[in-house]
Each structure stands twice: as C-alpha cells, then as structure tokens.
Amino acid sequence: MLPPRFFRLFAALVLLLEAEILPVVADGDGLLEACKQDLNSFLPPPYGNYSGYTCTTVWNTFILRYTQSQSNVLTIVLSAVYTTGWVGIGFSKDGTMVGSSAMVGWINKEGRAKIKQYYLRGQSTSEVIPDKGELQLTNVPTVTVLHEATIYLAFQLNLATPLTHQQILLAFGTLYPMHNRLTKHDDKTTVVFDFSAPGSPAVIPKNTNNLKRSHGVLGITAWGVILPAGAIVARYYKHRDPLWYYIHTFVQFVGFIIGLATVVAGKALYDGLHVNIPAHRGIGIFVLVLSILQVIAFFLRPNKEAKKRKYWNWYHHWVGRLALFFGAVNIVLGIQVGGAGSSWKVAYGFFLAVVLITVIVLEVLLWKRGSEKNADPPTFQSNPN
DSSP, rough: OHHHHHHHHHHHHHHHHHTTTOOOHHHHHHHHHTTTTGGGTTOTTTTTTSSSSSSEEEEEEEEEEEEEEEEEEEHHHHHHHSSSEEEEEEEEEESTTTEEEEEEEEETSSSSSEEEEEEOOOGGGGGEEEOOOSOEEEEEEEEEEEEEEEEEEEEEEESSSHHHHHHEEEEESSSOBBTTTTOOOOOOEEEEEEETTTTOOOBOTTHHHHHHHHHHHHHHHIIIIIIIHHHHHHHHTSSSSTTHHHHHHHHHHHHHHHHHHHHHHHHHOOOOOOOOOHHHHHHHHHHHHHHHHHHHHHTTTTTTTTHHHHHHHHHHHHHHHHHHHHHHHHHHHHHTTOOOHHHHHHHHHHHHHHHHHHHHHHHHHHHHHHHHHHHHOOOOOOOOO
16 A cells, blocks of 8 residues: 555645635735826826726736626726836636737837727737737727826727626737837736626635646646656666566656646636636546546456456556646646646657657667577587597
C-alpha cells in the first residue's frame, strides 16, 4: 500500500490548488470613489448621461460600468489606468481567445483616440483581424476618451436575448498598435461576469492565470517527464532486477499523484471559469481512468509463475502505453487551447525530443544485447593430431 506520506502530500497539494480560486472583491472605498465620478463631464451622450450604471472592479485597475435595457441593449463603459499601448475587452463563447470578438481602444502617438472591434481568429498577431467580429454594435458611435490618467472605452451592443453569465477576456498591451494591428498583450485574464445581477459585488476567480500555469506545469511534469521516465526504466533496465522494479513503482506512483493534482487543478479551472473545452477535458478524464486502472493492476499483480501473468503483462503494458500517448496528445491540445505561447511549445518540444531520443538509443542498445545473446556459439575444430 502507499505510505501515509503520499496521502499527506497529495492532501496538501489539493488544498493549495483549491486556494487559488478563492473569490476576491475590490477594495470598497477605492471602488466607491471611482464609481462616483461624473462621466457626463468628459463622455459624450448617451454614455455620460446614464445614472443607473452598475459599477464594479473586474481586474486590476479595470472598472466596468454597464446597464442593460429591456430592449436588450447593453451599454458598457470600461475604464483602466493608462500610460501607453492599448486596452481591450473581449466576449468569448468558451472562455478561450480563439473565436472571440473584442473591443479595443487606445490613444495613438499623435494623441488621437481609437476604438475598433477585432475578431480573434487565432493567437498570432496576424490572426487578430481589425474591423471584424460578431458583436452587434448599435448606431450609437463607439468612444475612447483619455481623462486624467484613465482611459475609457464606451460602446453599445444589440443583443438577441438578455445577457446573463458571460465569459469576458480582459487584456492590455503597452506597445501601440501598428496600422491597426494589435501588438502582443502584456497581461490578460478571463472573468465570468453576471450581467443579470445589477448592484451585486463583482466576484472573480483569483489568480486564474497562475492556476492555468500550475495546471500546465503539473501536466507536463507528470505526463511529459515522470511517467515516461518510469516506463523507460521498466522496459530497458530489467537486467537490474529487482532494482528496476522498485524504481519503476516509486516513479510511477509519484507521477500518478502529480497527474491527479493536474486533474484537480483542471477541475478548479472548469468550476471557476466554466471553460467549455470538451476534447481536452474528455481526454483528461480518459487518461485519469487509465491511470487508476494501472494503480489497481499493481495491487492485483499475479505471481510470475501464474498462468495468467502473461495476460496481466499485456494489459499493463498496453494500457500504460495508451495512457502515455493520450497524455502527450492532451498536453499539446492544452497548450494550444490555453494560448500558452511559444515558450511552452518549445519547453514541451524539448522534453518530448529528449524522451524520444532516449527511447531510440536504448531500443538500439536493447536490440544489440538481444542479438549478442542469440548469436550462435563459436565452433571449435578438433586437432586431428
């Protein structure tokens, strides 16, 4: 059985991960002062005329004011502390960047205010397309205003139905857009916002990006490094019996614990953001089931002399290989849908290359060892004299 130390370690890890999604609310005094500001003094009608705005902090210095009419017109004024670059708010169907539409505003180097809708077709700069998107703007002109040290983006949306819970992307970049092409963001977050509860305090997931990063690091560590290393030990070091068995068992149990922590982090992200990525989530659950079956198989392992041992070996080997394969596929999928960036792709590509090269070298050495063992023994001629 697993030693108690493993269970204590796992329990501590679960508590640490769950702490990442504790809700936070904005500082009450600072928010109250910001929301008291008279927009009518610097925002044109109708944005400055509304007295019934719901006002709340959504992320860092980002403050969202909004009102939703009975005719399903949503009026939004987004503000944030501004120095240079651009500020944006996106509306996502599944919590990810790809396929979303966003409103982005900035003050260019000449001091002229700009605001445009963008369609986020992909994660590269060339796939963020200006003057495209699925947001249905009203005939009221969109507005960007710089007042003191704060930038304000104001626009109205025509909605088919009242907007309730909505995945919102918030981001900013400190470099100016070039020819209306957005530069890469310096920071971003995803917020689940309830537009149907006016007057209620904003509750947002805390450290969502940190939790996403933890989920990715744990997944790569478990399925990209530790579990493949344990499988390599089992296949290529059986001549070091019984040392290989103890190393393999220990490494695989450590990998299983970290893989389980990856699932806990993923569940926390799903509960906090309600991100709908069925392929990544489904493969993750499938790999978890295969991992649990491997742990159960460990406790049901028959003796070497038993007739059913060869069937157990087939099961254990192929279920393990299947789990490793789908684990690697899910890492690639997670990096892609999570918008992790090129550094994550390079890092995982490096680990994957090291594993593949190691396997190829060890496989060649194993084949040579087998060839030497199966070689015919040398023949000796007797001396007729």
